[in-house]
Amino acid sequence: MTSNRQQLSVREGTAPAVAQEGVPASLEPALRAWIWETVNLETEQAERIMRRLDLELPDSYWQRYQQELEKAEAEQARLDEQWEKARVAAEEKAKAKTPNSLTASIPTYVARQMAPELANPYAEYLADGTDTTVLWDVVDDLLYTFCIGPLPPGTTAYAMFKKRGAVKRTKKVTDSLTVLLEDSRSVYEVSPDQRGLQRRVDVVLDEAVDRAGQAADAAGYPQARLHLEKARRKLFERRPDPSGAYVEVILAVEAVACPMFLPNEQLPTLGKVLGRLRAETGKYEYALTTKQGTPGSIESVVAMIGSIWEGHSDRHAGGPLSDPVSRQAAMTAFTIATALVTIFSSGAVRRL
DSSP, rough: OOOOOOOOOHHHHOOOOOOOOOOOTHHHHHHHHHHHHHHHHHHTTTHHHHHHOOOOOOOHHHHHHHHHHHHHHHHHHHHHHHHHHHHHHHHHHHHOOOOOOHHTOOOOOOOOOOOOOOHHHHHHHIIISSSSGHHHHHHHHHHHHHHHOOOOTOHHHHHHHHHHHHHHHOOOOHHHHHHHHHTTSSSSSOOTSSSSEEEOOOHHHHHHHHHHHHHHHTTHHHHHHHHHHHHHHHHHHHOOHHHHHHHHHHHHHHHHHHHOOTTOOOOOOOOOHHHHHHGGGGGGEEEEEEETEEOOOOOHHHHHHHHHHHHHHTSSSTTTTTOOOOHHHHHHHHHHHHHHHHHHHHEEEEEE
């Protein structure tokens, strides 16, 4: 059973509710144990994971493995010699007891003892030797390697039966990791597709995005929902892409606003929508009423559009005002865009 319950000091306001960015000392041993258990599901994947992460196996690990391999081979030779002697002795004993030629020809079974299996050096290094700065990358890649996404609605019983092993393994891997992430209040969580990590999405924001997507679909603007979902992924993936997310934010609002306010424009943009609404503010009304009970002005909506359009600081390169988009700026624009898609899709802005 997992829980997002906050500490007493956080609930009482004497300590901030801060998510853990790195790997705290209290989590590291358990996280490395999870990596070891997971990579040993298929140890042959360990070397491929290291190649993808550009990790190199230290000579000390390989030399130790070679030494242990020699010892294991010598031990196996000793065990095989004992096994052969025991097998011959058992056959001779059986012949002495049953002189009948037919039964005497039946071989006598003697169990062969095997030397302990060696640990894969690449798996050992991933779990025990990697620096803490790359542990989250290792975890992220293990999820990608060993997990599958949730089966879609309507999956046939036969398809579910064929996938049962992969589904069971995915649940085992993700359930145990989720406990570690929640207990340590990590900034990361298992992504919805179960094949990687993502930054935790605020529940309220997540619900607002879903509602905006539903409103856009209902109003006939499905592209707005798709762009919002892309922006969300780029903002909350393991390595956020604020610049890419900001582009999707603009596209999400354009997908609703351009056909609504510029239906005959051949090359509509959010900037042109902004210019049109600024010039024709008095021709539209807003669902929020004034103190007098009359329909409100769309000035606040226009200001929201202007803030995300003019705040796109890296839209054009090479200029003195060009500046990389920060994650905070992209998050703010994403929140505003979510509200704008909902406002426009629900008909809260109307032409007089």
